Structure formats: structure tokens, C-alpha cells
Amino acid sequence: MSTETEAPSDATPARRSRRGGGGAEGRRAARLGGGIQAFSYIKRQIPLYEVLGEEGLSLIEANCEKVLQEIGIDFRDDAEALEMWKAAGADVKGERVRFPKGLVRSLIKTAPSQFTQHARNPARSVEIGGKNTVFAPVYGPPFVHDLNGGRRYATIEDFRNFVKLAYTAPAMHHSGGTVCEPVDIPVAKRHLDMVYSHIRYSDKPFMGSVTAPERAEDSVAMAKMVFGDDFVDNNCVLINLINANSPMVFDDTMVGALKVYARAGQASVVSPFILAGAMSPVTVIGTLTQVLAEASVGLAFSQLCRPGAPVVFGTFASSMSMQSGAPTFGTPEPAHVLFGAAQLARRLGVPFRSGGSLCASKLPDAQAAHESSNTVFPGVLAGVNFMLHAAGWLEGGLVSSYEKFIIDCDQLSMMQRFAGGVDLSENGQAMDAIEEVGPGSHYLGCQHTQRNFEDAFWRSGIADNNSFEQWLADGSMDAAQRANAIWTRQLNDYVAPDLDQAIDEQLGTFMEQRKSVLPDSVS
Template identity: 35%
Template sequence: MYDRMQELTTAQMEKIHDAAMDLLKNTGVAFNDKEAVEIFKSNGFKVEGTKVFFEESQIQKALKTAPKRFTVHARNPEKNVEIGEDDFVFLPGYGAPFVMDARGNQRQATMEDYDNFCKLIQTSPYIDMNGWMMVEPADMPHETVHLDLNLSNMLLCDKPFMGSPTSRQGAIDGIEMAGILWGGKENIKDKTVSVSLINSLSPLQFSEEMAGSLIELARYNQACVVASLIMAGGSGPVTLAGVIALQNAEILAGLTLAQLVRPGVPIIYGSTSSAMDMKTGALSIGAPELSKNIHMVAQMARFYNLPSRAGGGLTDAMAMDAQAGVESALALETAARSGIHFILHACGILGSYIAMSFEKFMVDEETCGLIRSMQKPLEITDESIDIDIIKQVGIGGQYLTHPKTFKLCRTEFFTPSLMARQNPDAWLKAGKKSIEMIAEDRVTKRLASYEKPEIDPEIEKALIQYVEKRKNA
């Protein structure tokens, strides 16, 4: 296969690996959680205070037990997803404190916004999993909002969902609620029902919250993305090669902790590292360096035989404009084409993670559909070529009225629902609507047509009671 993006040689990947091994052995990684440090110490790792040092043999042992592929179970079994090897999933944006409308007006996000994103995900033909904290609701208490987000994920959508790793208690609550959904926590110990995002604290640290969440989730066999988000030139080296080595060390350290807790727990190798804009000091997620890093992450994950994660429709643009379209499509297509398995932030993000946009969600969603269509292999068979038809039509003929065209005209090609294909006259008569205007109308229609998926009333009651009890504790 020929691709103009750089394919790392085995020697280059080994050099990155060796650099990470050097950092892990001689510099170490700080785990700011007492239990994490004790787990390493009890397994024979060298520990100095919060710093843990790793031998290559210890990393290799952990890699041997980490699966290359796994299933995430949904409460609707028809919507289970596979992650790894040839299978990949699209997920929505994550962690935005604001919502931005099609006109560039920004406001604080609310719980209603979160619920509406769950409804769009439920009705999406292209988004495979529900996310976590698509927006951060400003109208909910910070200490307990994770309970409400979990509840919405579980009740409003029957696709697989992401877990709540914001704190150790948040992870425990997510596990308890998943246990209610599946008839007991013992029923999820051998069944992965969530994927949670565990971020390192670059350079070379894991916070108490992230390390604690990772431990609790691993105990119950819940998958985690161990991810590094480095600003090249800020929280990491200015060279992308140095960033790749540093993030590799951080990811492997987190993976090793998870495998010590429960060998075989699914771990996804992840990163959305990118460049720091040297004029402003801000992280740029619309930069080409982000897409270059995505491409390298996919290759390093394959080097370790692991599933991979990277960002999707990411942009620095503060409005749903041409910049947003260019940057988002570049990152999303790079992730899918490079072999990323868990494509987070596929839909909705604006302004370097600062906002989610309902209208951009719709456009990004359609882009996911386009990319799925592009990724679908072309069948090269006698039937698909059908040389007899070509001979029948002959020189100068036409295929429009041929029976095979009628038979396949609705299924053979990707048909967009937002992107314009009318001629100029038809576009003018339809009101000269731009794509963000069409997307705005479509959001309203999608939400109006939403139907809550069926759930056992007793399970729903138990989930609500758990949330109320925890809030009053």
C-alpha cells in the first residue's frame, strides 16, 4: 500500500521504544496515589516516594496480557461494538464547558444540553458509542454531576457508553450504576461495558484522581484509554519525535498499572498531543502536528499490538466556518485512515475543546458517514465489474435507464443529508441555505423525533434511587 504520510520503520519504532524505556528506568513516573505506589512496590518495582521506576521486562510482561481486541457491551446487545484490529468506533466530543450556536454565540452548557447530545447520539446512524461529559453542565453541582451524566448515558441511549473517571469515587459510582444496569457488579467483571479516559499529567505524572480511577476501573475489567495530551514546546519537547517518546513512556506506565491490578483488562493506547502555538502559548488542535501525531500513535499502538485512540473532528476555530471544516476533516480522516480504533471527539468540538456545537455535531457526524463509506473496501469481482453490461451498452450508450442502475441507485453510493448537491437554481429556490443553517434545522427535527429507548422500569427506578441516595449522602 502506498501512502505519502510517513510510515515508521521498525528501527524507528524501536528507537522510540528504547527512548521510552530509558525514561521509565532512569527518570521514572510519579503516581500521586498511595494505592498505586503500593501496587507497584508489592510487585517488585523500584519506588522512591511517589516515583516509580520500570524495567523493560516489567513493561513487556504487562504488554503480554493486554488484549489487542475487545467487545464493549451495550444494554441493547444489538449495539455492542468491537474495538481493535479492523474495527473502529466514532464517539462525540468530550469535556467542553460551553455551547456555541451556528452564529458563534457562546454560553455555558447546561444539563439539558447534555441530555440533548445523548439524544443525538442515540439517533445517530454513524456515532457508535455514547461519550462522557460531552459538555460540563454549569447548572449542576460539581461534586455530584457525574451521577447525573451517568444516569443520562444509561437511560437516554442504549448504545455502549464511556465511564466516569473524574475521581476514584466517580469511577466507583459508574461501576455501581453499571452493576444495576446489568443485574449485579459480578456480571460485569468479565464483561466490559464502558470505556473511560485516563489522562496522564505531562510530563511523566499521573494525578491522584486519574490513578485512583484507573485502579477501580481495572478491578472490574472496565476498559480504559490511557492517554497523553502533550503541548509540544510547553509540557513536552518542542520536537514531535521527543513528544512521541515521552507520551509513549507515560502510556506504557499507565498500562502497566492496569495490568498489575487485573491482567487482561482492556487498555487503549491513546494521545491527542499537538503543538503549542508559539505566538499565543495556547494548544493548537487544528495544527498539522496533531494529525502527524495521530498517524504515529496508530503505528506505535500496532507496534505493541494494542488498540489505539486519537482525536477526531478537532479544530481551533471559534465558529462553524471554513477553518473548522478544514481542520476537523483533516484530523478525522487521518485518524480513520491511519488505523485509530477509538476516535474520540469525532463530532461537535470547537475552539480547542472550549465548546460543543449542536450544528457542528451534525456536520461532523455526516463527515463520519463519508469516511465510513471511503473506508469500505471495493469489491472487485466478475459480478461487480459486470462486463456483459458494459458490452451491452457499448460505445456511446447510457446507463441511466439500465435495470441494474435502478436496482442499485439507492444503495451503491453514499447519500448525504446535509451537504448540498443541488444545481444553483434549486439552491436559490430552497432559500440559499448554508450548511450550518441546514444543520440547525436538522438538530431541531432530530430532537423532536427522539424516542427514549426501552428499559426495564425496575432497573430505571433503581438507577434513579442510587443517584438520589448518593446525592443525599
């Protein structure tokens, strides 16, 4: 985690043909994420799963109002933010802000319930909100891991590799943000290389930097070089992650970045970062009360900066080991928080962010698989609109894993199929098949089966479903070893999307100028 109109005319399609794309080999490459095809963001065709009724939701909202009125939220080291709240009618004493009943919710009413984040390739643009789900990669780890080199500090080369892998993954709808932290570049300068990598090596939507207000300003400036000043001022082309410092604090770094993006009309995910038992109460309702208080205040502040600025209600909630204090994932209580927070976001009328393929495992093993599936599946059922950490997360968010990225993307393609719902068409009813086969026969050779056999069932690009003897002949590999071969091949076969040379040169000049005045600092 950190601390976690028409498209422009110069946008160019990214789908460039690779060698061999036809037949069974082409279909297999597509399943494995070879970049031959790309799925649109999910348009849900399944109902929502909700854990709370009206009584529970009203209780949380009433308790939240009490927290906002009587306890308040701290805005630290940002005099402008305090003055803005005071002008809006809040009670400001020192850095503590208390909010009259209804003030926060009334401000949020100007936020859009759904918005488009434009990509430089119009075919890659995504709709965030409503019945839509957008998958985005892991965010924030300082380390990377693969079977070849083990666990090590991330570099800019690793960053570029994950951008390329996200670009080629059909079920990854978004390029993400800090897919890993490139520690070989000074902190004050690395945001430039990260934003550029998203622009140069992918044409999917991407996230801006939030580690300092001036880095947010650089992100907006670079986006304007790609999309044009007027287009950026009137459309969302960037999204970013603003974490509250739970419990109930916003610091000057996060607030400063939020002001930059909101005033530029760009989207902000306002997301409390919760380890229940340490940063929120141990109970689901207590945690949801605090999450609603923190998130809603951040959402409301964005509207003070610019009414109508797009925002996303976010939550990152984990349980913790009460013995060691370490975060735990894939457990029931955070799933309940996720489901409840999704309901609260819908009642506020704004998009929702949560979920991901989260785990505490140190390797892409069975623990990683179970914990990840127990996070991503509730996210899909809850109706998450923007799912950060959808692929690659390992070791509680400390590591971006190459192999797990591939395994997770495979599962995301399954979630894509699941969320598409049940086919009720004439073909889906299959009455012609039932009539043709009749009693006592089989469906293997009937015309309906022949017409549908290629895509009747979702097929994994990772799983081995062959016989034991065939598995032995193929090298007795486990899922992680198969994933290792896949990401290696994908990077070898990668072809970058086109980028206008004049834009590329403008970005390079801007980066060079900015780096010449920025310090080689470590903070």
C-alpha cells in the same frame, strides 16, 4: 478533555419506527441521522497508512526504555500505587518510579488485543481493537454553542440533547461520556445525572466518570443495576478516559479512577494529553517517545490492578502556536504523531485511541471543516480503534456545537463508506453494464445503473448540490443553517429506547440516596 458472553436478558432493541419511514423521504431522513437506521462499528477493509519504518519505531522504543529507567514517572499522592510498583520490581524513591528494562512491556502482555464493550441493546455492542473503528462524540467542553442561543455554559438539558443526537446518528457508534459539562448541577453530583442520561436516553455503549475515584465507583454501581453484578464482573460494559498529566505525571485522581475501573474489569483509555512545545518536545520523535513512556506505564499499572483488564493506548497530541501558546489543530505534525502512535500501539498488542474532528475555530465554518477533516481522516487511515471527539468539537475543546455535531456526523458516515473499501464482487466489476452499453453510449439507463442507483455513491445529508436558482428558492442557507434545522427536527422527533421500569426506579433511588450525602461543592 477531562482534567478530559451473552447480553443481559433485559436489553431491549432501540430501533423504534418513526413516522413516514419509507421511500425517498425515509432514505433522506436516514442520511441526515433520523434514527431510522444505525450503522455497525466500522470493520476496516482498507490498508493501514504508516509513517515509520522499523528503524524509527525501534529508536522510539529504545529511547522510551531509557526514559523509564533513568528519568521515571511520578505517581503523586497515591501511596498504594507506589507500593504496587515497588512490589512489581520498580525502583521507587519518593513519588518517582523508575522501571527496570522490559518490566512495563512484560506487564502489558496480559492486556487483551481486542475486547467487546457491551451495550444494553446487544445490537449496539462494539468491538474495540483489531480492524475495527468506533466513533464516539465530543468529550469535556464546559460550553455549548448553537445558532439560536450562541455560546453559553452547558446545562444538563444540553447534555441530554447531545446524548439524544448521538443516539439518532447512524454513524455514531457510541454514546460517549462527558458530551458537555452540565454546570447547573454541583460538581460532586453531576456524574450521576450524566451516567443516567446515557442509560436512559440511549442504548449505545457509554463512558464512566473519572473526576474522582468515588464517582468511578458510582458509575460501576449504576452499570451493575443495568447489566447485573456477575455480567459486569466478567464483561466490559464501561470505558473511561484516564489522562496522564504530561509531562510524565499521574495524579491521584486519575490513578484512583484507573484502579476502580481496572479492578472491576472495565476498560480504560490511558491517554497522554499533549500540547507539543509545552507538554512534550516540539519534535515528532521526541513527543512519541514521551507518549509511549506515559501511556505504557498507565497500561502496565492497570494490569497490576487486574491482569487481563481491557485497556486502550491513547494519545491526544496537538501542536501549538509558538507566538500565542494556543493549541492548533489539523496540522501535519500531530498527524505524524497520530500515525506513529498507532504503530507503537499495534507493536504493544493493544487497541489504539486518537483522532476526532478537532478544530480551533469558534464557529462551524470553513476553518472548522478543514481542521476537522485533517484530523479525522488521518485517524481513519491510521487505524484508530476508538475515536473520541468524532463529532461536535469546537474552539479547541471548550465548546460542544450542535450544528458542528450534525456536520461532523455527516462526514463520519462518509468515513464509514470509505473504510469499507472497494467492492470486488461481480456487481462491483460491472461487466454486464460495460457489455450492455458498449462504445459511444451512456450508462444512465442501463440495468446495472438502475439496480445500484440508490446507494452507488455516498450522499451527504448536509451538502447542497442543487442549482444556484434552487438554492435561492430553498432559502440561500449555508451548511450550518441546514444543520441547525436538522438537529432541531431530530430532537423534536426523538423517541427514547425502552428501559425496564424496575431498573429505572432502582437507578433513581440510588441517585437520590447518593445525592443526599454528597456536598453541593464546586470541585
